[in-house]
């Protein structure tokens with residue numbers, strides 16, 4: 502018996518939309534909603550699997566398939582009774598229904614502030630499935646931030662497909678939301694390095710803005726970045742990191758890197774490794790390029806053999822692990838503000854303001870709760886990390902099912 506089941510794939514923006522829909526729909530009806538993803542070939546595969554599982558396990562329920570897969574594969578129903586493309590997902594301002602209390606559905610509240618992207622990176626299909634950049638109005642976002650704080654959320658994650666393109670600027674938005682969200686802290690999800698400006702950097706000093714940036718570097722080679730049609734070169738990325746570190750030496754830097762982009766030479770790849778090391782990423786999502794339908798890069802010459810791309814992926818993931826361990830070691834014996842999440846393997850997992858993942862015995866702790874802990878291996882020790890190895894990413898992508906973050 503289904504009666505209102507939601508299966509979410511893909512990015513945090515999808516997750517925010519799934520939560521909004523769950524707040525709107527009646528739990529009494531009999532349906533399964535699969536909010537799909539198409540950012541990688543692995544995401545396509547996961548979407549097909551999720552739809553097949555929904556059909557198999559809930560044959561009596563209405564199956565609703567919505568989101569990017571629907572836009573990217575028109576007519577491919579996957580057995581769904583209703584197809585909902587992104588444009589139908591809801592009014593741009595979203596819903597104002599009561600939020601489930603912190604810890605019930607999620608331990609941290611995900612707030613979608615923007616959708617779509619005006620850039621046209623040559624590997625990316627997301628700008629085709631989500632359309633042009635559109636920003637939610639400030640009063641709506643302030644209302645949601647206030648509601649989230651009132652519902653007990655200690656952290657609000659701001660998300661969007663191209664977050665930095667928020668109309669009116671991300672800095673002014675953050676200032677208003679920091680006020681509205683009190684006492685909750687805010688965290689930015691993925692943001693293009695070209696959108697890091699002085700206003701934003703100054704705000705990193707705010708005690709309730711998490712000292713964490715997720716910058717999708719993708720490549721350390723300017724030639725590759727140009728062929729990807731990214732909006733920045735390596736020097737712009739390096740400047741963004743240096744200015745953020747100047748105000749927050751404890752900054753947690755996470756990011757996305759793509760290996761095996763067509764024409765990526767050994768030298769290009771070595772430049773990427775050097776850039777990762779110099780930037781000191783503490784966590785990396787590594788993606789192997791795979792051609793997406795109707796994207797320019799799918800037709801590019803110089804496709805990198807799979808074995809070579811896999812080897813580059815392995816080396817990049819290894820480097821990410823080393824840098825992550827070095828970053829975490831800096832906080833041994835230091836106090837961290839952890840928000841607890843779910844219990845797994847007999848321990849409760851949590852994440853600190855600077856994105857250090859920890860675990861502890863669950864006694865007396867509950868999902869959504871904020872606790873100041875002393876970070877030590879053994880008592881509060883680092884939780885195991887899951888490495889990514891999917892194919893291709895977009896900036897909005899930060900949490901694919903395939904990469905199990």
Ligand code: SF4
Pocket residue numbers: 618619620621622625626627628662663894895896897
């Ligand atoms: S990779 Fe990001 S910036 Fe580029 S087109 Fe896709 S969503 Fe836009």
